[in-house]
Amino acid sequence: MDIAVVGAGSLGSLLGGLLAREHDVTLVGRDPHMERVASDGLRVRGVEQFHSEPAGRTDVPASADLAVVAVKSDDTAAVAEQLADCDLEVCLSVQNGMGNEEILADALSCPVLAGTCTYGARLEEPGTVAFTGRGEVVLGAREGGESAVGQRVGAAFTEAGIDATVATDMPRRLWAKLAVNTAINATTALARVENGALADGPGADLAADAARETARVAREQGVDLTDERAVALTRQVVRDTAANRSSMLEDVAAGRPTEIDAINGYVVRVAEEPVPVNETLTRLVRTWAAGRDE
Numbered sequence: 001m002d003i004a005v006v007g008a009g010s011l012g013s014l015l016g017g018l019l020a021r022e023h024d025v026t027l028v029g030r031d032p033h034m035e036r037v038a039s040d041g042l043r044v045r046g047v048e049q050f051h052s053e054p055a056g057r058t059d060v061p062a063s064a065d066l067a068v069v070a071v072k073s074d075d076t077a078a079v080a081e082q083l084a085d086c087d088l089e090v091c092l093s094v095q096n097g098m099g100n101e102e103i104l105a106d107a108l109s110c111p112v113l114a115g116t117c118t119y120g121a122r123l124e125e126p127g128t129v130a131f132t133g134r135g136e137v138v139l140g141a142r143e144g145g146e147s148a149v150g151q152r153v154g155a156a157f158t159e160a161g162i163d164a165t166v167a168t169d170m171p172r173r174l175w176a177k178l179a180v181n182t183a184i185n186a187t188t189a190l191a192r193v194e195n196g197a198l199a200d201g202p203g204a205d206l207a208a209d210a211a212r213e214t215a216r217v218a219r220e221q222g223v224d225l226t227d228e229r230a231v232a233l234t235r236q237v238v239r240d241t242a243a244n245r246s247s248m249l250e251d252v253a254a255g256r257p258t259e260i261d262a263i264n265g266y267v268v269r270v271a272e273e274p275v276p277v278n279e280t281l282t283r284l285v286r287t288w289a290a291g292r293d294e
């Protein structure tokens, strides 16, 4: 497959590096990382160590079979505009948060698949990405149901050694992941703690309250996600990633924009009834961001 990975930072570089072992891959990202990839290839270290040779560039190519979108959610609209001029068979988002697939589908004429990803990656320096955790890519039709093109994309990932599942219930999976992210990300970012600090005590109670609220909004949207399931998933991720710093904690610590608007802020936007926990977390993170911008 001819694959363009748009947003070749941490996750995009890792997935692109893995995919390039089997496919023709172009990483689309920023200099100096792309200059280094174009001249010396990509070095992957950590869980697996290997050298891979995707192409590297800073603009979207004229055509590809598949575009994998791996930018932070604030950048999705700009990428959608760039991809609108690219001759594509299919596009897949592997981003966290909600709303990314809709933004892409509004701009593109090809099918847009939804994805969730639990692989872990961190861009270490230009040309080098750390593979910090093996996980799973789950992908499928964004409205749910069977997808022949989803099967082809899933097979392409599997051929490259990526643990990939093609699912027929992507709305439920996206909301389940959203529940976990609404529970963990803002709480750990505001309290400046690792995920494991939410295993018990007030942090665990706050995370469970956020997860329950998100599950309720999922049900308002016609998605079958119980409060118990959302809380159990959150507890499991807290246990499994106890030593991790959430992506929002990393963003806040580095003074970068966060994905709050696509996570807790999304729940606030689509909720039909009040969501005081998600609203408070959103307001606090936005307050931090406003202070940062002054």
Ligand SMILES: NC(=O)C1=CN([C@@H]2O[C@H](COP(=O)(O)OP(=O)(O)OC[C@H]3O[C@@H](n4cnc5c(N)ncnc54)[C@H](OP(=O)(O)O)[C@@H]3O)[C@@H](O)[C@H]2O)C=CC1
Pocket: 006, 007, 008, 009, 010, 011, 012, 028, 029, 030, 058, 070, 071, 072, 073, 075, 078, 079, 082, 094, 095, 096, 097, 117, 118, 119, 120, 121, 122, 123, 247, 259
């Ligand atoms: N890292 C991880 O382990 C995981 C991340 N995710 C999700 O994946 C998404 C990406 O996360 P992550 O990889 O950590 O983020 P990064 O910030 O590391 O990578 C995104 C990269 O895309 C670049 N970029 C932004 N806009 C464009 C554009 N128009 N053209 C080319 N490049 C662009 C950014 O550059 P610049 O910063 O200069 O704008 C940045 O280098 C997020 O939604 C995240 O939540 C999900 C699972 C795991």
Ligand SMILES: CC(C)(CO)C(=O)C(=O)O
Pocket: 096, 180, 181, 184, 185, 195, 237, 241, 244, 245, 246, 247, 248
């Ligand atoms: C699952 C979790 C909370 C792991 O840290 C994550 O997705 C993130 O940090 O964005």
